Amino acid sequence: MPTATSIPVTSLHATPSPLPPPGAPTSPLELLLKYDKPVPRYTSYPTAAKFHSGVGAVDLAGQLARPSEEPLSLYVHVPFCRHACWYCGCNRITTQLGSKVVAPYLESLAQELALIAGLLPQRRRLAQLHWGGGTPNYLNAEEQSQLWNLVSRHFDLEPDLEASIEVNPEFIDREQAFHLRGLGFNRISFGIQDADPDVQQAVNRVVPVEQLRRVMGWLREAKFESVNVDLICGLPRQTPERFRTTLELVRELRPERISLFSFAYLPEQLPLQRKIAAADLPSQRQRLVMLDEASQLLAAAGYDAIGMDHYALASDSLAIAAREGRLHRNFQGYTTGGDYDLLGVGPSAISQFPNLFSQNQRQLKGYNAALVAGQLPVERGLAVLDPEVLERRALIREVMCHFRVELELARFATEWADLQALAADGLVSLSQNGDLGLVEVTHDGRWLIRTIAAVFDPAQRQQASGSRLI
Numbered sequence: 001m002p003t004a005t006s007i008p009v010t011s012l013h014a015t016p017s018p019l020p021p022p023g024a025p026t027s028p029l030e031l032l033l034k035y036d037k038p039v040p041r042y043t044s045y046p047t048a049a050k051f052h053s054g055v056g057a058v059d060l061a062g063q064l065a066r067p068s069e070e071p072l073s074l075y076v077h078v079p080f081c082r083h084a085c086w087y088c089g090c091n092r093i094t095t096q097l098g099s100k101v102v103a104p105y106l107e108s109l110a111q112e113l114a115l116i117a118g119l120l121p122q123r124r125r126l127a128q129l130h131w132g133g134g135t136p137n138y139l140n141a142e143e144q145s146q147l148w149n150l151v152s153r154h155f156d157l158e159p160d161l162e163a164s165i166e167v168n169p170e171f172i173d174r175e176q177a178f179h180l181r182g183l184g185f186n187r188i189s190f191g192i193q194d195a196d197p198d199v200q201q202a203v204n205r206v207v208p209v210e211q212l213r214r215v216m217g218w219l220r221e222a223k224f225e226s227v228n229v230d231l232i233c234g235l236p237r238q239t240p241e242r243f244r245t246t247l248e249l250v251r252e253l254r255p256e257r258i259s260l261f262s263f264a265y266l267p268e269q270l271p272l273q274r275k276i277a278a279a280d281l282p283s284q285r286q287r288l289v290m291l292d293e294a295s296q297l298l299a300a301a302g303y304d305a306i307g308m309d310h311y312a313l314a315s316d317s318l319a320i321a322a323r324e325g326r327l328h329r330n331f332q333g334y335t336t337g338g339d340y341d342l343l344g345v346g347p348s349a350i351s352q353f354p355n356l357f358s359q360n361q362r363q364l365k366g367y368n369a370a371l372v373a374g375q376l377p378v379e380r381g382l383a384v385l386d387p388e389v390l391e392r393r394a395l396i397r398e399v400m401c402h403f404r405v406e407l408e409l410a411r412f413a414t415e416w417a418d419l420q421a422l423a424a425d426g427l428v429s430l431s432q433n434g435d436l437g438l439v440e441v442t443h444d445g446r447w448l449i450r451t452i453a454a455v456f457d458p459a460q461r462q463q464a465s466g467s468r469l470i
């Protein structure tokens with residue numbers, strides 16, 4: 001899973017917004033430079049930066065004990081990788097030990113799931129299942145079956161279960177593709193990042209183009225319903241010409257979904273990224289050219305822009321959800337399952353409920369120690385009960401998912417004033433109907449969708465946090 005920050009990739013050549021007043025920035029690059037400050041990605045509100053150790057296992061246990069007939073979304077974290085990609089900031093363990101580390105880890109997951117099942121007042125149904133990492137296909141076929149059966153032992157799988165898995169294309173073959181499909185996975189995602197060999201060498205992630213073609217062929221042959229590929233813009237040695245070649249490959253492969261991220265270079269926080277030389281990174285202007293060309297090419301190929309960093313073919317369920325106003329955003333990014341509680345298992349996994357966030361121990365040692373003690377392995381979290389905070393969450397979600405929001409002017413006078421400044425730069429259009437104000441994000445504004453959402457986050461007004469836009 002790549003560590004990245006997202007710049008919405010709406011084309012610079014889309015229908016123009018109303019001309020900004022004299023003196024205002026006139027290009028996306030100027031706007032990005034003007035507003036380039038740390039901003040959250042808003043996969044949650046409040047953000048994970050607000051999590052604290054005052055929320056623990058007792059809080060999650062209380063949440064799980066509440067009766068519910070609604071289905072769940074389950075995330076399973078598989079932390080192991082064979083080698084480290086230098087751009088990565090995911091919670092991972094780099095090891096070549098294979099089953100020697102997987103076997104005890106599956107025992108730990110069995111303990112965690114048993115604890116969870118013991119707290120539920122009734123057996124719950126799963127509508128969504130996602131394995132992430134790390135590298136979930138680090139597990140061999142027998143271990144994959146063991147983990148699938150472990151999940152189905154504790155939950156009822158819906159007949160139309162959306163089951164997705166992330167895989168490293170370096171280590172997948174035809175047999176594994178068919179095995180995963182046979183288990184019940186119907187959605188699959190793999191990272192291309194960049195197909196240029198020089199760029200791949202610069203980030204220690206080398207997958208020949210022919211292997212990428214073979215992988216897509218096997219996934220099509222196995223009849224996965226949806227394939228997603230990840231791309232990263234802004235990697236070392238990347239140029240618009242090289243990235244254009246990667247985009248042409250993606251157009252040839254024609255996955256149902258594409259996640260296009262902008263690389264966040266954070267060597268102070270992520271020591272692995274110190275292996276990347278800052279001088280090798282593309283310039284801000286080059287990065288914007290790459291994002292713009294991606295938008296144009298993908299739109300011409302029949303992809304809809306979804307939210308701020310996703311594309312989907314018009315026939316895909318994510319694109320349909322966006323058109324029908326059902327798009328949702330959580331720690332897994334954009335999703336169609338907005339009404340489902342999210343339960344995460346494994347080290348660092350986050351569970352998300354309307355009034356509670358909880359995150360598991362991030363280190364495997366602490367995670368295992370809690371389970372040995374018979375406790376849910378929660379390290380930190382956040383209880384969200386304040387009606388005003390919940391209201392702001394809804395406003396931010398509307399901006400991030402639907403690019404429009406309605407608000408009461410009397411109650412949000414400060415925010416309305418901030419939005420007027422954004423409107424002066426052509427990022428939003430504002431209208432009033434009595435006591436209500438309507439905010440609509442413009443085409444240019446989608447480049448700065450996180451900045452617009454941050455207007456409704458009082459913490460950002462006090463101190464900027466998150467990742468920079470470019």
